[in-house]
Every structure is written in structure tokens, then in C-alpha cells.
Amino acid sequence: MGILQDILSPASGVIAPVVTKLLDFIPDPTARAQAEAAAYKEAADRVQQLDLAQVEVNRGEAGNSSVFVAGWRPFIGWVCGAALAYQYIAMPLLVWVADLVVGHAVPRPPTLDDQLTTILLGMLGLGGLRTLEKMKGVQ
Known part of the structure; x- marks a missing residue:
């Protein structure tokens, strides 16, 4: 669960306890590990999407001709x-x-x-x- 908490660290005070509680409902350790891996992958994908969106915003700002934007x-x-x-x-x-x-x-x-x-x-x-x-x- 540590990796998932690291990736969700900005919102870990809210999201990580909920994810942990949901994973506790899965009795099979293998299924729990798979669910944790899937949650980690989904979180990592979302963070990557947010990072890419920010890169596009930065690129747009830098390329703008207005001194107030760039x-x-x-x-x-x-x-x-x-x-x-x-x-x-x-x-x-x-x-x-x-x-x-x-x-x-x-x-x-x-x-x-x-x-x-x-x-x-x-x-x-x-x-x-x-x-x-x-x-x-x-x-």
C-alpha cells in the first residue's frame, strides 16, 4: 500500500484511507495485491495525464506573444x-x-x-x- 500512498500523497489524507479500507474487503491476498496494483496503475496514469496537461499549459504560456502570459x-x-x-x-x-x-x-x-x-x-x-x-x- 505504500506505493499507492506515495503516488496519491497530495490527496492521501482523503483518498488513501478509503482505498485501504476497500482493499481490506478483499480476503484473498493475491486478489488484494492485484487490486492494489490496478489501483496504483490507475493512480499513476491519472498523475501522468495531469502532468501532461500541465506541460501543455506551460507550452501554451511560453509560446504566447503577450508579455502578461509568457x-x-x-x-x-x-x-x-x-x-x-x-x-x-x-x-x-x-x-x-x-x-x-x-x-x-x-x-x-x-x-x-x-x-x-x-x-x-x-x-x-x-x-x-x-x-x-x-x-x-x-x-
Whole structure:
């Protein structure tokens, strides 16, 4: 049952217990294993269908001539990069230079949310996984 729960993990809190309970009604271990294998195959097929549908959506977005459709992902990357540059490079340097010029501590400019690195690490993690897929030859 572990494989089925893994494939259904996003919805496992709802679906997996129901499937487990239904499989418990099959007394024959061989028939139960066959039913579990069939459920696993059906779940895997559904997940693959959803993945393929998402690939088509991504392809449509990327091929669109409108910057509002095709450009949102690069925009998020640039915004995140600019925010990181401000938060960790520009602002500390500006504060340091202002302290030198004025001769005493100056009020600090506003900082950005601490979740910025979490967002960046998520984006880079996804990029890293895609790099790994490319290295393994996955299209």
C-alpha cells in the first residue's frame, strides 16, 4: 500500500484511507495485491495525464506573444533577484556609505520580508531539479 500512498500523497489524507479500507474487503491476498496494483496503475496514469496537461499549459504560456502570459515566470525571477540585490547588497552598502558621509548612524531604509530567501531557495531548487533532469536526459 505504500506505493499507492506515495503516488496519491497530495490527496492521501482523503483518498488513501478509503482505498485501504476497500482493499481490506478483499480476503484473498493475491486478489488484494492485484487490486492494489490496478489501483496504483490507475493512480499513476491519472498523475501522468495531469502532468501532461500541465506541460501543455506551460507550452501554451511560453509560446504566447503577450508579455502578461509568457512573461510572468521571468518577471518573478527578476523581481526576486532585484529584491535580493536590494536587501543584501544595495541597502547595507547605502547605509554604510550614508554613515560614512554623515558621520553618525542614519535611519535604515525599509527592509523586505524575511521570506525572500525561502522564495528564492524554492525557485532555485526547482531550477536545480530541472538541471538534474537535463543531465539525466529527461525531456
